[in-house]
Amino acid sequence: MEFVLNGAPVSVPSEGTLLSALRDRLGVRSAKDGCAPQGQCGCCTVLVDGEPRVACVTPVSRVAGRVVTTLEGVDDDVRQGWADALCATGGSQCGFCTPGIIVRLLDVEPVKADVERALLAHMCRCTGWQTIVEAAVDRPQRRERDLDAAAERARIEGGASQRVAPHVALGRGGFADDSAPSDSLVAILAPSGERVVASSVSEARQLAGVVPGRRSTVGLTWPIDVPDDRQHEFVRTLRTTWVEPAYLEPDAVWCVPGGEPVGPLTNGGAFGGKTTQWLRDEARRLADEHDRPMRIVLSREDVVRRSAKRPPLAAGVRANGSGVLWVRTTPGVRELVATVAHDWEVIEVDVPGPPTSLGLRAAVWAEIAVLKASVTDHDRVFAPNGAWAEASSSGDGVSVRVGCGDALDDVTLRSYCIGAAHMALGWVRNEGIAVDARGTVHDLTIRSFGVLRAVDTPAIHIEVVDDGSAVRNVSDAVFAAVAAAEWRRAEFAPRWPCARDGR
Ligand code: FES
Ligand code: FES
Incomplete structure (x- = not known):
């Protein structure tokens, strides 16, 4: 045709x-x-x-x-204008979502409400929307910036190599599946767990009998609780559920026969969620077996089933800031807590479910920081690396101050801080995926993760303080500080997400 x-x-x-x-x-x-x-x-x-x-x-x-x-x-000038505007505001971080957003916004009036409404059809996990809206409404032009310094700040905040340039907004940040040789075969996972190889993703899905995931009717669960006989020890307790990291670029790898696999981390750190050595091994094996370049792309459903989550937990904090953590068994959790909160006890609990990792953004230490902040008067949260953030949340929006040494690039630092604040708001209020008592993940669709939409995201104001310290990651501290502020605003509701019931 x-x-x-x-x-x-x-x-x-x-x-x-x-x-x-x-x-x-x-x-x-x-x-x-x-x-x-x-x-x-x-x-x-x-x-x-x-x-x-x-x-x-x-x-x-x-x-x-x-x-x-x-x-x-799209007309060259128009496309470049969007790329420049998005780069100028920091409205494109990994850039995976941005080409689709630009196409959608081409004919949308540059008015905040109209742009936010148009963004309802989209998902961006990195930016927290605000910088995209600013780009669409204000349309700033390119200005002189040190983009190498910007990329360095992005690397520090994202935890992986990341480019900062107008072409990133055009989707050319260098995603693994975009750089595969054009004669590659493609392999996907069938529901049975078998690898199905074909010449296109559509064909492979048809051969494998893949059915799209759905939002389930199974409710959220809070798999761990503070034992009744210990409740009295604490001023405050918190329970968390399973949360999807929700990075937008599904894990993908390609490999030529006898070569080195490419992917999955090529532009951005996926918030610590991608740890897919097995995909690299598979791509190499299948390329050699078929003697053809091979792409492996995970479907969204496979990403949700297989990607690591932050460990769900229950915790209690005492008036003096010490506490106890009952946490899903996760390698390294005792060592981490011993380092960041030596007066906290850790009890690991076996809970069936997807893999958990401490690689996820500020996993476990943010929860402890939030609980500690809830029993003190000051709102400054220190990350284990010494960077700090202070946040407040009210009906007028979220205000954040951060200290992390030289910003390197104001736009990039602000963008990452806004993204982290948005993720924290979603974590406290709205995010969670259903995992049943056998450990099966039921919410497999993008919309079921509970990520806050542009229309639901309050204004986020970031103030950067050059405190003369060494340059270091601060978005994790922002994440913890905004979560602490939002929890205070939610009057310390004892389980997150606090704006959602079981379903
Ligand atoms: S809407 Fe088409 S890939 Fe997500
Ligand atoms: S910039 Fe939107 S998902 Fe990464």
Whole structure:
């Protein structure tokens, strides 16, 4: 079948989705696969006859004879204007979500309410929305900045190599699945756990019989509680549930026969969620076995089932700031707590569920910091690295002060702090995924994670104080400080997320 792509006629097989045709057959890289075929993240948004459409739920057969425009086909000046504006505000960090957002916003009035409404069709996990809205409304132009220093700040905050430049907003930050050789085969995981290999993602999914995940009707659970006979020891207690890190770029790796695997971390740290050595081993094995370049891409459902989560826990704090932590058994947790809070006792609890890791943003120490802050009058939270953040949360929004040495680049530091604040607000109020008593994860869709939408995100104000200290990560301290402030605002509700019931 034929259609017009970015002004030129193209011909592709009529099976599968428009997204698979664009990425696997036609070499388009701006349209990303963040959740296909859920149609919930907006990363694959393109124009069909001038209207925004999510390509992952559009059968390619439906665009026969029509005009499809991806970000590559947008007028050069317009595209560059968006890239410059987003870079100028810090509105694109990893950049995975940004091409789809730009395509969506092309015809949206530069008015905050209109932009926020348009963003309802999208998901961004990095930025916390505010800097995207600023880019869309204010449209700042490129200004002189030291982008190497910006990239260094991004690396420090993201915990992995990260580029900062206008082209990142165009989706060219260097994602593993974008750089795979065009003649690669693609492997996915079948529901049985088998690897299914085909020439395109659509074909592999069809062969594997993959059915898209759904938001389940199973409720959230708080798998650990403070034992009744110890409740009296504490001024305050907190229980947390399973939370999805929700990085937008699904884990992907490619490898040529006899070569070194590429991926999964190529632009951004995924908040500590990606630790997929097994994918690299698999890509190498399958490339050698098939004697062809091989891509492996995890579906969103597989990412949720397999990616590490912060360990759920129950904890109590005493008036003097000491406390006890009952935490899902997780390697290194005793050592961590001994380092950051030597007057806290740790009791590991076996709970069935997905893997847990202390690599996730400020895992466990943020929970302890939040509990300690709740029994003191001061709101300054120190991270284990010595960086600090103070936060307050009210009906007017969230205000944060941070100290972490030289900012290196104000825009980038502010953007990462806003992103961390947004993640903390979601953690306290709204985020969680259902995991049943057998440990099976039920919420497999992007929309079920509870990430705060742009329209629900308050204004976040960041003040950076150069306290003369060494340059270091501070977004983790922001995360903890904003969580502490938001918990205070929620009157120390004893379990998170506090704005959601079991379902
Ligand atoms: S990949 Fe299409 S909406 Fe997420
Ligand atoms: S910049 Fe939006 S998901 Fe990373």
